[in-house]
Amino acid sequence: MNKIFHLSSDEVAEVSKHPSHAWDLYPATKIDLWEIPQLQTDKNNLWDVEFIPCYTSQYFCVLVRIDQTGLESKDRAYQNGGGFVFQLAQPRTDNELTDVFTVFGASPLEKREELQWTRLFVYYKDIDLAFTKVEDGEVVIETDDNYTYMLVMAPWHYAEPLGPFLTKKIGFTIIVPQPIEAEYPCQYYSLIPGWKTMAEQELRDYVVYELEEPEPPSSGLEIEFSLGSKHYRQGVPGVVRLAVNSSYTDGIDVTIGLGEKDLAAKNFDLSEGLNTFSVEFDTGLLDTGRTQLQLNLSTSEGAYSHQLELLIIDDERISKIREKVSRLSQEGSDDMMRRESLVTLEWLLESLYSELDSLKPHQEPQQIENLITRLDEGLRRVESGESLFIKGERLRLGLRSKQDSTLQPYSLYIPPTFEEGKSGLIVLLHGSATDDERTLEKAEPLEKYDKTRMIIVAPLARGESHYYLPDEAIQEIVEITEKMMEMFSVPKKKVVLVGFSMGGFGVLNTFFHRPDLYHNLVLLSGSMKAYEEMEVVKDFTTEESLRQLAKTNLIIFHGSEDLNVRYEELKPVHERLKELNPDIEIHIAEGVGHRQPPEWQEKMIEIFERIDRYA
Structure with missing residues (x-):
């Protein structure tokens, strides 16, 4: 072994x-x-x-x-x-x-x-x-x-x-x-x-x-402990597992307490070297919600104390939330914002049940608490006649896809300065190995985009690796774009399609799918080819593709030291694009690898302001 x-x-x-x-x-x-x-x-x-x-x-x-x-x-x-x-x-x-x-x-x-x-x-x-x-x-x-x-x-x-x-x-x-x-x-x-x-x-x-089995420590105890799960349904037996690497032989008392009350108490023989124990406790004695327990260990040589935190899931509260969402969805609405708000509540509820089913014992239950809080707040707003499309906040909402009726997430920021019928829309495509939510988090503080007056919407790419290659991923970008344009009366000439890395490839793939919809394109360290099993399956560096791209308002950002989307390979492509259209903007950051330096965001804000003002 x-x-x-x-x-x-x-x-x-x-x-x-x-x-x-x-x-x-x-x-x-x-x-x-x-x-x-x-x-x-x-x-x-x-x-x-x-x-x-x-x-x-x-x-x-x-x-x-x-x-x-x-x-x-x-x-x-x-x-x-x-x-x-x-x-x-x-x-x-x-x-x-x-x-x-x-x-x-x-x-x-x-x-x-x-x-x-x-x-x-x-x-x-x-x-x-x-x-x-x-x-x-x-x-x-x-x-x-x-x-x-x-x-x-x-x-x-x-x-x-x-x-x-x-x-x-x-x-x-x-x-x-x-x-x-x-x-x-x-x-x-x-x-x-x-x-x-x-x-x-x-x-x-x-x-x-x-x-390898550890040697006993030179003195004292080395202690490891682990909850059987960080989240329990009320009444399911809880367990704490303990490992004690001891420098001496003794007895050890173990208690699990809640305030002044002991939920469990055990005594074990402690030998020199590695010892393992487990202690069960009754979660039926705990209230729903976050609970702090005290793990206490004592030997003749001294005492040790550790905090244990766990979540007791409130099934009754979740059941009531489900009933409310179901009732509101059945009522429906003729108002588009309210209708889309109801879809978001359905997506949040589906996400909650998915999280409950998939959460592993060692994983933190923070997302369960967040989803319950969001559902409570969302229900309060919708029941009082408000929508979930709140200006000035980073939002994560849900879409009922036209393709297969599945619920899909997307992230959104509506600046307080947005003017319906006048302001534009930034469609932001994330890179590989990340998602829509992290992409907007990375752009924070979002207030700096307020002067652009533009809405920012970030779809989540479809597929096993959240990749902008499958047709359903591209169609969903188009669907979200058109939905935002309809809901907020955004002029087509003020729509900007932006993407980093794999998202840059998504910009190109979406543009060639719907060239009538997108004219303003921004590539950030963007790939112009797609690979499967190391073989090229789509290539937008052909002469035909470049001639079509040259007719757009294309802006390119790239790092000279980028090894993931190699600048040296793209350099002749950039040169050909400039030959076809000298107005194409190409910004090369010297010494920068596959990342977005802060000055790119500043430059992009200038570009978005220009599009909003003059497009």
Whole structure:
């Protein structure tokens, strides 16, 4: 069985100062080159890549050694060179693909201030993109005459439900990218060949690793605890699991309390080394809503206390909400805004039940609380004769798709300065591995768009990876555009289609689907080709496509160091567009990779103001 090695306190101190010393302590695993048939490889300059996985009571640690010196952090180093990604998954008993995992991205060599968060971050959490900075992790770099060593220490709490003592096995994998001179400028060393580790909305494969039994601590106790679930229905038995790594033999008293009242009390024998226990409690004694419990442990050597927070789901409240939404939907309305507000209530209710069905025990129930609050507030507004289309607030609403009658979300911002029949509409398409909600969050503060007077609407792309390639995704963009134009009397000449990265491809795909509807196009680091299985399936760089694009009001933004949508490949395309139409605006940010620097937003606001004023 593959091992994840336990680091003693002395070993942690040594390895965190000199990562190279780990190669004197533990055997390393070599990672082979993943040969992708559709891509070039550079076998004349292969790297020798090794890793060692280990852990402490606080951290999961990955050490990587590369037989290179002078390594640099490329744009998105975790994808393109100078970093790596690794995955901690909960293995299934049948070792099949799992949906419980955390993928970490690491760019240890990154020096740019604005990208320091990429030195260590949560890339994916349980199939969903996270892009969450690891605030309390550690990253250490060491070089000698032959090698670069990288140590990443990720706190266990980012990898829930996995932990240092209660977890016995972990589904692990790692990918290390190497930059090369080729059309696709990267090759990969991977424990498991395949893209799943870096793909959104995908189950994950893994290699099973066993955590080495820890040595007893030099003194005191090391304690790990875990609620059986962070959310319960009232009356379902609750459970707390405990692991105690002890330096001594004793008895241990465990109580779970609510205020002055004990819900459970147990006594266990404590032996030197690792001990595991579980304690049940009655959730029927708890009120619905958020509850704080006290976990108390005591031995002859001392006492320990920890807070436990859980949600007791209020099924009666949810049932009443459902009855109200059903009644209002049956009543219907001739007013378009009220009718669309009712659709949003239906979408919120469907989302709530979907969340209740799919939420895993280790996942935070915050979204359930948010949806209930939104439904209560939405019902209050609709019942009092108001709509959910509120000016000056970032909104997430629901659409009943004409294509298949499914309920689909979209995000919306209506500036207080908007004038019906006069102001314009920005249709904002998100990039891959994100969604409509995060896209508007990233644009905040939205008040800076108030001077444009334009509504911003952001659809959620359809498909497994929220991709703007399927026809239904394009048709839905058109449907939302036309719905906003009708509802708010937006002139067609003041509609702007904007997209970043994959969303930039969505701009082109939507335009060529409905060139009569869209004239103002903005590409932000936008791809002009679509790929499936590394093969081009749509190409908007053909002469015919460029001639049609040259007739639009096209504005392009791109970074000179972009490796995900390579600027060098697009440069001749940009030059040809300028030949066809010198009025096309092309803004190249020198030294910028696949991201949006702040000055782009400022420039776009100027462009939107110009369209609103003169179109």
